Amino acid sequence: MRAVWLVLGACLPLSAQAAPPAGSSVNAADGRIRVQLVARHAVTLSSEIPAKISAMPVVEGGGFRRGQLLVAFDCSSYRAQLRKAQASLEAASQLLKVNNQLAKYNSVGTLELTQAQGKAKEAAADASYAQTLVSKCDIVAPFDGRVAKRSAAVHQYVSPGNPILDIVDSDSLELRMLVPSKWLATLKPGSRFTVAVDELGASFPAKVERLGAQIDPVSQSILAIGAIDGKADKLLPGMSGWASFK
Numbered sequence: 277m278r279a280v281w282l283v284l285g286a287c288l289p290l291s292a293q294a295a296p297p298a299g300s301s302v303n304a305a306d307g308r309i310r311v312q313l314v315a316r317h318a319v320t321l322s323s324e325i326p327a328k329i330s331a332m333p334v335v336e337g338g339g340f341r342r343g344q345l346l347v348a349f350d351c352s353s354y355r356a357q358l359r360k361a362q363a364s365l366e367a368a369s370q371l372l373k374v375n376n377q378l379a380k381y382n383s384v385g386t387l388e389l390t391q392a393q394g395k396a397k398e399a400a401a402d403a404s405y406a407q408t409l410v411s412k413c414d415i416v417a418p419f420d421g422r423v424a425k426r427s428a429a430v431h432q433y434v435s436p437g438n439p440i441l442d443i444v445d446s447d448s449l450e451l452r453m454l455v456p457s458k459w460l461a462t463l464k465p466g467s468r469f470t471v472a473v474d475e476l477g478a479s480f481p482a483k484v485e486r487l488g489a490q491i492d493p494v495s496q497s498i499l500a501i502g503a504i505d506g507k508a509d510k511l512l513p514g515m516s517g518w519a520s521f522k
Contacts (some may be wrong), residue, residue: 308518311453311471311502315513317445318417320427324412327351328433336426340443344417347440350416351413358406361399368392368399375521424513425445444513451482451502453519457491463521471504473517481505482519 284514327349334340375392378384425442428434453470455463467484481504488499502519 300330308452308472308520309455311451311519312516312518313445313449313473313511313513314444314452315421315448316448318424318513319418319420319443320439321346321441322437322439323349323415323416323434324345325349325351325354325409326433326435326438327354327413329430330426331505332426332430332441336423336424339407339422340417340420342417342509343421345414346417346443347415349413351410354406354409354413358403361403361406363402365396365399370394372518373399415440417443419445424465433490439495446512447507449504449511449513451504451519453500453502454492454495454497455500457498458498459500460487460498463487467521469519469521471502471517471519473511473515475512475515475517476510480508 319357329347330350331348334344334346340346372392372395375384375389379389421443424444427439427441434440457479463484465484465486469482469484470479471477471482482502483505484500484502486501487503491498
């Protein structure tokens with residue numbers, strides 16, 4: 277009888293994933309295998325700057341499209357710093373322009389010209405840095421998906437690295453499981469199986485997409501990752517079910 281355990285995520289060591297409670301992963305009557313649906317893309321979004329949240333337009337559970345605004349920060353101070361840096365850059369550029377003209381007539385010394393060039397470069401760097409800060413005032417969606425969890429709220433002040441939103445790509449799901457390494461003789465990418473999803477009471481055709489890169493020496497098992505054939509809108513990350521390779 278084939279034995280395999282449910283993988284909860286790729287971040288766990290293979291040996292830790294392969295230690296299920298006895299009798300929980302395989303149906304002794306028909307050899308079905310327990311599996312779980314996992315989002316291919318799951319990201320925790322956080323701020324890169326210290327700021328107060330001014331808007332979070334997508335509610336928990338809500339969907340969004342790639343490029344859509346997910347979090348906006350109150351960046352009035354950063355924008356003021358940008359305007360100041362741009363003004364300093366303009367003044368330094370004008371001074372350098374004048375000194376370059378005077379240098380043609382030997383009306384300015386080499387030291388003054390070098391200093392003007394240095395100030396212009398410094399002002400340009402300050403303006404670039406300020407522009408970079410302002411560009412981080414909005415967080416947009418890196419892919420189509422849904423908001424799984426909100427860890428912050430509008431008007432809340434956040435520091436860099438603090439989690440704000442957990443987002444998942446619910447349209448791109450994987451089926452993860454550990455299979456005995458001896459299955460490698462017959463189990464290949466493209467091998468087909470059927471998944472009965474508990475939460476929906478429905479079955480879906482699926483196939484193996486890829487196998488893990490190494491065998492766990494303790495459990496003698498290897499990671500297998502599959503995908504549902506076609507589009508199934510009702511499937512969500514975290515759902516589980518039974519896979520049959522018959």
